[in-house]
Amino acid sequence: MSAEIEDIKRVLTICFRMGGKQTADDLERILSFDMGWMDTETAHDAIKALIFAGWIKDEDGFLSPNCEIKGIRAPLGWQPRPSRLTDPLVNENHHPEQPPEPIKAQPVILPETEISESDPRARIEKRLTKFISKQAGIDSEEIIRRAERKMKALRYCTMWLALCLISREQDLEMNSIIDSFAA
Incomplete structure (x- = not known):
């Protein structure tokens, strides 16, 4: 073979x-x-x-x-x-009866989850964004832009995870991030 x-x-x-x-x-x-x-x-x-x-x-x-x-x-x-x-070799043992139907890619449409201002997650995300911005010396809008790009690139990624990934990219200590949730 x-x-x-x-x-x-x-x-x-x-x-x-x-x-x-x-x-x-x-x-x-x-x-x-x-x-x-x-x-x-x-x-x-x-x-x-x-x-x-x-x-x-x-x-x-x-x-x-x-x-x-x-x-x-x-x-x-x-x-x-x-x-x-x-670009595979042809399967010699295969004899098609009919031409294969093309596979149609179906785009995955993710629902946009709106987090209201009264939701505790929104306050924590804002707090985490400000914390990363302050520690890394990067503007908050830039942090949010990077997080949104990560969410789009990774597809099944929450804002929290995207913010944590950005903090790791900036070499921030994760214990400080975890402590910021409790503050």
Whole structure:
């Protein structure tokens, strides 16, 4: 078995280790977030390419491997080359009955959570922003701008976490941050 085919089968083994069918979104999450091998756009392209090359079967939006993956093992620390997934070899054992349907990426729309002024979290976020601003010597508006960028980049990130990440970037002591909540 060539190294390219071995890489593809190892990826499929990891993605379908639970034995059931997965959605394209599930596979994107596994490749990008769980395993950290690539970004979500590259993962999306890799899944489309693996379906087109015959490595993955698409049955009404549910994906499954189109080859034998039992007994395939991935060594500790192994990572696939993304190019082997985005431009895979054709699965010689696959004969498509019909052309595969393209996977449509569905954007995730997160609801904007409005925190009212009476909410204690809003007061603590403001206090934390002022604390970081004072300690780091950066304007409060800049701290908020950076936190909002982190929230957009990380998607599932709260303002509190984004502010804590900014404080770490500024080499602020986390114990001081924790103490600022109690003050």
